[in-house]
Amino acid sequence: MYIFLLTFFLLYGAMHLYVFLKARAAFAFGTGISIYIILFMLIMVLAPLIVRLSEKHGFEFLARLMSYAGYIWLGLLFLFFCVSIILDIYRLSIYLGGALYHKNLSAVIPSARLSFYLPVILSVIIGIYGYFEALNIRIEKVSIKTSKIPEGIGRLRIVQISDVHIGLIIKEERLKRILEEVKKADPDIIVSTGDLVDGQVDGLEGLAELFKEINPKHGKFAVTGNHEFYAGLGQAMGFTEKAGFKVLRGEGLTVAGLINIAGVDDPAGKNYNLYHDISERKLLSQMPRDKFTLLLKHRPVVDKDSSGLFDLQLSGHAHKGQIFPFSLLTWLYYRHTVHAGHLRLVDDSYLYVSRGAGTWGPPIRFLSPPEVTVIELVSR
Numbered sequence: 001m002y003i004f005l006l007t008f009f010l011l012y013g014a015m016h017l018y019v020f021l022k023a024r025a026a027f028a029f030g031t032g033i034s035i036y037i038i039l040f041m042l043i044m045v046l047a048p049l050i051v052r053l054s055e056k057h058g059f060e061f062l063a064r065l066m067s068y069a070g071y072i073w074l075g076l077l078f079l080f081f082c083v084s085i086i087l088d089i090y091r092l093s094i095y096l097g098g099a100l101y102h103k104n105l106s107a108v109i110p111s112a113r114l115s116f117y118l119p120v121i122l123s124v125i126i127g128i129y130g131y132f133e134a135l136n137i138r139i140e141k142v143s144i145k146t147s148k149i150p151e152g153i154g155r156l157r158i159v160q161i162s163d164v165h166i167g168l169i170i171k172e173e174r175l176k177r178i179l180e181e182v183k184k185a186d187p188d189i190i191v192s193t194g195d196l197v198d199g200q201v202d203g204l205e206g207l208a209e210l211f212k213e214i215n216p217k218h219g220k221f222a223v224t225g226n227h228e229f230y231a232g233l234g235q236a237m238g239f240t241e242k243a244g245f246k247v248l249r250g251e252g253l254t255v256a257g258l259i260n261i262a263g264v265d266d267p268a269g270k271n272y273n274l275y276h277d278i279s280e281r282k283l284l285s286q287m288p289r290d291k292f293t294l295l296l297k298h299r300p301v302v303d304k305d306s307s308g309l310f311d312l313q314l315s316g317h318a319h320k321g322q323i324f325p326f327s328l329l330t331w332l333y334y335r336h337t338v339h340a341g342h343l344r345l346v347d348d349s350y351l352y353v354s355r356g357a358g359t360w361g362p363p364i365r366f367l368s369p370p371e372v373t374v375i376e377l378v379s380r
Contacts, residue, residue, distance in 0.1 A: 009045065012074070015081050016041040022084060026116035044073050048361075051168070055200040060168075067168040068363075075130070075323060075362025079123035082325055087115050130323065130364035135174070137181050142342055142352055142375045144312065148292035149258070149379040156259060158294070159187035159216075160373040162316030163356030165198035165227065166207055166239075170358045175207055178357045179214060181372045187216045189255065192245060193316045193354065194225020194266055194298030201231060201239045211243035218256050220245045225298040225317065226268035227360075233274050248296060250276035252287050259377070260287040262310070263296040284309035292377060300337050300353040308347030312375070320355040324367040340368070 020037060023029075029037075043050075047070025054063035091109050098105035110118070149156055159182050164170060182190065197204075211220070222245035228236035240247055248263025255261055262283055269275030280295075280303045287293050293310045300315040320340035321327025330339040334353075337343060343351045357370045 008048075013045050015077055016045055018084075019077060019080060022112075022116050026113040044070055044077075047071070047073070052199065055168070058202075060203070064168050071169070071362045072127070072364070075364040076123050076127050078323060078326070078362075079126050079366075080119045083119035083122050084115070087118060091115065126366055127364055130362075130366040133369055134359050134363055134365040135177065136369055137177060137357060138369045138371045139181060139185070140354075140371045140373045142373065143378060144350060144375065145378050145380040146292055146311065147380055148290065148311065149377050151379050153258060154379060156189070156218075156292075156377040157185065157187050158189045158191060158375040158377070159185045160191050160193060160314050160352070160354055160375060161196075161357050162193040162298075162314075162354040162373075163195040163225070163319060163358055163360065164192070165195055165356075165358040165360050166201070166204060167198035167231075169363050170198070171204075172207060172210070174358065175210055178370075178372060179210055183214055185372070185374045187214075187374075189218045189259075189261075190214065190216050190220040190245075191261070191294075191296055191314060192220075192222035192240070193296050193314050194223050195227040195316065195356070195358075195360070196222065196225070196243075196245075197231050197236050197239055198227050198358075198360065199231050201235045204239060205242065208239050208242040211245075215244070218258070221261050221263065221296065222247050223263035223296040223298055224249065224266045224269065226266050229266065229268045229272050229274060233269070233272070250278035250283060252283055254288060254291060258291070260291045260293040261296065262287060262293065266298040280306040281309060300334050300339065300351065302337055302345060302351060307345065308349060310349055312350045312352065314352055314354070314373075314375075316354045316356050318353065318355075319360065319365075320368040322356075322359060322365055322368050323362065327368055 020041060047066050051063050051067045051070060054066065094105050094109050161178065161182065164178060166175060222240050237247055249265050252260055252262030264280060265276045267275065284293060284306055295310040295313040297313055297315050299317045302313065318330040318334060318339040321330040337351060338353050340353050340355050345351055354373050355368055355371045357372055359365060
């Protein structure tokens with residue numbers, strides 16, 4: 001965790017330095033303005049830390065203010081950085097081409113000021129679009145034919161939510177949008193594959209009550225994500241259980257004699273000595289083999305020793321990068337499985353990875369819309 005935080009602040013600080021240098025090259029401002037800009041950027045770099053400390057000590061207004069300001073800034077800065085890097089590569093290519101062929105190509109090289117304005121304009125446009133994309137929940141439907149669902153049942157409908165990140169930004173209005181889509185799906189079972197909450201959950205008990213309006217006949221089940229541990233496991237578990245979910249932490253059960261559901265802890269729990277350590281293979285081997293086995297696991301990582309012991313693994317975590325082009329990094333990181341969508345594994349096992357229903361950090365999504373997933377298990 002400490003290595004992650006150190007890496008994050010170093011990279012985030014370096015991005016601010018890059019933007020500062022681009023702005024100074026464009027406008028040649030003096031020392032006085034430079035000091036004000038540096039102070040502003042320092043506050044923005046520290047904003048995630050200020051948010052967590054404000055939450056912890058009960059300063060909710062300050063925490064919400066800094067979360068919106070800091071995380072929107074983070075999203076816009078990331079977009080600016082990506083567009084600006086592309087422009088820098090273009091400028092460098094033209095410069096090298098001119099030097100190689102002994103031609104003056106300065107006329108097609110954008111000025112320092114234009115090279116600053118273009119990323120600003122594009123990042124703002126994409127940011128505004130991404131804010132509304134984050135509100136536009138998609139319904140993703142997956143149908144799996146299996147002989148393990150009794151013919152008399154016909155089909156079993158499971159609705160998956162993942163990475164809702166209820167907290168300072170995802171509150172009542174956003175949660176109601178998500179749950180409305182869950183209601184429309186008329187599920188037999190609801191599962192949450194981690195990161196239901198984000199940060200402190202004090203004062204969010206009323207939001208847990210919203211989940212109680214949905215009562216699927218075969219129950220609600222959840223697993224921990226990394227943010228359950230970051231938020232404080234006791235509080236996160238209390239919220240999740242109050243919302244009506246049974247949290248599976250290295251355990252499994254057969255539901256209504258129809259389906260096996262097993263769940264494992266997110267490995268972030270190891271950093272807090274709270275991880276329920278159990279072999280997936282051992283856990284899944286204990287489940288009746290004649291029943292369809294559903295494995296809930298926050299991260300889209302498939303344990304090779306579990307291959308063939310589950311029929312479907314549901315995961316989340318990656319958000320499909322949330323903001324393109326960050327999705328290229330999540331695609332690369334999870335290249336051995338998948339960072340979003342459906343993948344058929346060996347031994348007739350399947351993996352489905354949700355893009356998530358909420359947002360982490362910036363309340364922005366770009367080319368990665370939020371989703372509620374409807375999985376139909378159909379008897380064959």
